[in-house]
Amino acid sequence: MHILVVNDDGPPSQQSSPYVHSFIHTLQTHGHTVSVVLPHIQRSWIGKAHLAGRRLTPTYFRPGTLHTDDGTTHTRPRTDGGEEWVLVDGTPASCTQIGLNHYFQDRGKIDLVVSGPNYGRNSTSLFSLSSGTIGGAMEGAVCGVKSVALSYAFFDRNHDPAVIKGASEISVRVVKYLYENWAEGVDLYTVNVPLILGVDGEGTKILYTNILQNYWTMGSSFEEVEANDELDPDEREMQIREGGERGEGADLKVVGLKHKTFQWAPKFADVYKSVEEAPPGNDGWAVKEGHVSVTPLKANFMHFDGLIGGEIKLPQTSTLAVREQSAAVEQAPYYALVDYSDPYVRPRIIAALQKHLPQIQILSSTPTPPLDPTAKILHWSSYEAIPFEDILAHPDTALCCSYIIRKALIRKHYLSHTLASWTTKHPTSILATAASTTCELELDYAEYLDEALAEAYELRDSLAANDDKPAEQREWWILKPGMSDRGQGIRLFSTLPELEAVFEEFEGDTTDEDEDEADDTNNNNTNDNDAWGVENGNAVTTPISDAAATASGIVTSQLRHFVAQSYIHPPLLINNTKFHIRTYVLAVGGLRVYVFRRMLALFAGRPYVAPWEESADLAGHLTNTCLQSGERDGSVRLFWDLAGDVAGGREALEGVWGKIQRVVGETWEAAARGQRVHFQALPNAFEVFGVDFLVDAGMGVYLLEVNAYPDFKQTGEELGGVIEGLFEGVVERAVMPFLGVGKEEGEDGESEMVKVLDVELGSW
Template sequence: MSNTDNQIHAIVHYEDDYVQPLILAALKARLPPEILVLLNSDSEIPSPNAKVLQWRQYEALNLDDASAHPATNLINAYIIRKALIRKHYLSTTVAHWLTKNPGSIVKSHVKPSVEFEVDYAEFLDDALVEAFELRESFEKNADLPESEREWWILKPGMSDRGQGIRLFSTEEELTEIFEQWEEELPDSDDEAEHSDDERSAAAGTSGAIMTSQLRHFVAQPYVHPPLLLPEPFSSAGRKFHIRTYVVAVGALKVYVYKPMLALFAAEPYTAPGTSESGDVNEELTAHLTNTCLQSGEREGSVHAFWSLPSEVCGLPARDWKEDVFTQICKVTGEVFEAAARSMSIHFQPLPNAFEIFGVDYLVDAEGQAWLLEINAFPDFKQTGDDLSGIIQGLFEDVVTVGVAPFFHLEGSDAASEGTESMVKALDIDLGRR
C-alpha cells in the first residue's frame, strides 16, 4: 500500500471558535502525525477511495460521499436520530420500550410524559381531551394551595436552550401560558408585513414560543425536591442538572464520558408555588439550570461534577456521585437501545458515523437520576475556558473510540472497549454493515 492509502484525510469545519481548535488538537494528539492530513475542502481529497474523516456541522456534511463510500468515509453525525433528540419523539421511544419491557430500569429514571399538539390557545381544550393524567392532576390540585399541588413542566417538543419551558399546576395556568405567548407575538394584522425570520426573532426576544410553528408539546411531572448541595459549597442551595457527554459509534456502541459537568441555576431554589410574586413563571431563574439563559458572569453556574461535595446529608451512599454515574451509564445505554430497537424509523445508526450527544440528568433529593433530554451538537462553549480541558479530553477520547477503530489503526480494537474516562454503556450489533 502507498503512503496515501494509509493516510486519513480530515476535513474539520465545526464553525465554532471554541470547538474547532479543540478538535484539531485532539486529532493531532491521538492520531499518528504521519497519517493525519488536514484538508480545507472536499476538492482536495486525492481519490474516491481515500480514507476521509468529516467533522462538520450537520448541515455541512457531504452525505453523498459518505453514502457512496461507507467503508472509507466517516462522518460525525447520524443522519436520522429524532427518536432521541426531539422531546416528543423521545417520550414515544420510552413509552414503546416500556410497553415491551415493563421491568426496564428506564421506568424509574424517566418521568412519564403527556404529549399533545396545539396550534393556538383556543384549541387547547381539544388538545387535552385524551390527556387523562393531566386532567386527573388538575382535579386533585383544584382544592389545594399552590405549595401543596403537583406541578408539571411544559416543554416544546422541538425547542432547545431552555426556550419555552414553563411550569403549571392547573388547566387555567396552562391556558394562560399559551395566551401569553400569543400576546407577545406581532398582531395578526401585521403578520403579512413581517417575514418568518422577523416573527421568530420577536418570539425569541420575548421568550415566547410560536405555537403555530412548534405545535408539539410534552408535559412531565416536575421533579421536586431536587438535590441541593450544602454549605460551604459556593453554589449551595441552587438547583443543578448534570450535563453528560455521550458518544454513539457505528451500529451500535455507546459510551458515557465520565468527566461530567454540573450546571447550576442562577438563583437559590424555591419550591413551585412559594414564590413571592405568586407567578412561578416570573421567577424561573431558580428552576431553570440552562446556563445559556443566564446573563453576566454566570458566577458559580458551571462546575466539574466530580468536584462537588462527596458527602450530602440524607443520601445513603457516602459518595453519591459514583452511584449517580452508575445510574447514568445504565439508563443511557438502555435509552439508546430503546431508540435503535423500538423506534428504528427515527433512529438509524450508521456503521460509518459517530456522534456526540449532550445528555441532561437531574438528581432528586433521594439521589435518583432522572433523564431530562438528549441534545445533538451540544453547546460546548457553556463549559467555559476554565473547564475547557474537559472538552479537550472528550474529543481525544472520541478519536480513540470512534475514529481510530473505523480506520483500523493499530491497537484500536482494544481502545473500542473504552478508556478510563470513556465508559462503554452499550454494545449491540444491529446487523448493519
C-alpha cells in the same frame, strides 16, 4: 496531571506579578488539574529560605479577570466550590511545603511542582543562586517531586496579553514535555522563556543549557541611603527590576549622609557583561538570542551535564502546525475535513486528531482536485455541512460526525414516545422510573388546548385534582416546547387557567397579516412536517406565531409540539442551588454507545425556591448556563468534585454514575430497536450527544433531555480539559477503529469512555 503552582511574586498584579494568572489559566485549558499556593506578598531574592520560628497563616485568593487586578482575598475559604488559591505569609519554599503536604489531598497525588512564572529572567548564577522561583522548585525536588522553575525574561514594560498568552502556551508545552521525558538523574529544571511576540511559533528554539558562572565585580550590591529616603520594599524591588531587565545600572547613591543605612541595589551590568562575553550554550546567551533555555539541575545548584547542548523538539500541536489546505492536498494516509466554525471547539478537535493520528491531513474545505477515491476521510462538521449522500455512497472510506436521523432521541416529544413505548414492553426497565410523567401536547392555536388535553389524560386529571388544593399541595408541571433548546420557552404551571395563560402568551398579539404570512410560508414547503424540516436543515414557520417568538424568546419552528412533565421536587441541592448533570454520550456505528466519565454539574443562577413560591421567575429552576447573565463563577463544576457536598460522598456519586450508565444504555437501545424510523444508525457515522440528568433529594436519577451538537462552550475555559479529553476519547473509540489504526478496545486499560451498549444492528 495534577500540578502545584507556586511563585515568589505573589498573587496576580499588573505591577509585580503579571504572568501567573495567564499561566495557570493555560494549564487548565490544556486539561491539567492545578492547585495554587503563593506568597501573600512579593518574596523575590529570598532563595530557598524558610522563616524559622514564624507561624504561617493562610488567606484565600479568588482570581478575577485575566490581565486585571480584580481578584479578591479572603480570610476564610469559600464554600461554593469555585476556584480559589491559597496565599501564605511565608516564602516560596514554604508555599511548596504547605501545598504538597497540607492542602489538595482530595485532588489526588501532585505530579509536578511549577514555580513561577517569575517576573524577570533567572539565568546565570548571580540570579539563580538567590532566586525565590528556583528556591520554590528546589524545595519540591528535595521533597521527592518533579519540579520546574519557570521565568519570563521581559525586554520592555509592555505587558501585551498576546505576548503573555504566547509565553504561557510555550511554557505549558515545555513543562509537559519535560515531565513526560524526565531525564534520569535530574532533580529539577529551570526554564527561561523570552517574553517576545511569537515565542510560541515555529521559529523558537528550545535549548538545553548550562548555568553561566559569573561574579559580582563592580563592588557592593548594597547602597547607602538616607534613613528618611527609604522606598517601600515593593517600590524598591520594582525599581531594581526596571533597571535590571533593561541592562542598566541601578545607581541610586546619595552622598553627604550623616547616618548610613543600606539598601539592596545589585549592579546588573555585571550580569549583562558576562553574558555578552560568554560563548554560546549557556542560559544567559540563549535568552539574549530569543531562545527558550532549559537547564537541568541537581538539588544543590549544580547543573546536570547529561543534557547540555541539545535542542528540544516539541511534538506538533494545532498551536504550531495545523496543516490546512483548500487547494491541492499532499498525499496522506487519511484526511479530516474539520468544518467547525466554533473557536472553542475546532482547535480542540484538531488537537485530539493530531495527538492520536500525527499523520492525518487536516482540511478546512473540500480539496480540489478531489482526493483519491480510496483515501479515507473524516467529516467533522456542522450537521448542515455534512455531505450525507457522499457518506452513504462510500461506507468504507467516508466517516462523519452525525447520524442523519436521530429525532427519536433529540426531540422532546419523540423522546417521550420512545421511552413510553419501551417501558410498555419492558415494565421492569430502569427507564420506567428514570423519567417523570410526560404528556405530549400538539396544538396550532391556544383555543385548541382542550382538544390536546383530551389525549393527555394524565395531565388533564392532575390539573383537575389540583383545582381545590393549595399551591404547595398541588402536582406541579413544567411545559417545554418539543424542539426548543437552550432552555427557551419553558414555563411552570399547576392549574388549567395557568396553562391557558401560557399558550395565550405564546400566541401573543398575532394579526391576520402574521397568520397569512405563516400560512404562505407553510404552503411553500414541499413537506410541511416541521420536524422533517428542522432535521433537514430547513426553516419552518408554524401558526403559534412570530409574536410568540418575541414573547417567548424562541423561534417559531420550535412551537407546536410540546411536552408537559411532572416537576421533580425536591431536587438535590448544593448550597441551596439546583443543578443538573451534563453527560457526554458517544454513539458509534450501528451501534456502540459510550458514556464519558468526566461529567459536569451545571448550576442555576439563583438559589432554589419551591415552584409554588416562585413560578414566574425561572432563574432558580432552570440550570442551563446560557440563560445566566453577569457573574457565572461556580455555575459549572466537575460532577466528581461534588463528593464533599452530598450525603454519602463519593459512594453516593458512584451510585448516580451507575444509574446514568444504565439509563443511557437502555435509552439508545429503545431508540435503535423500537424507533427504527426515527433513529437510524449508520456504520460509518458517530455522534456526540449532551445528555442532561436531574438528581432528586433521594438520589433518584431522571433523564431530562438529549441534545445533538451540544454547546461545549458552556463548559468554560477553566474546565476546557473535559472537552479535550472527550474529543480524544471520540478519536480513540470512533475515528481510529474506522481508519484501522490504534489499539484494540480494552488494551489501554481503564478508559474514561465507558461502553454501555453494543448491539451492532448494522446498516439500515
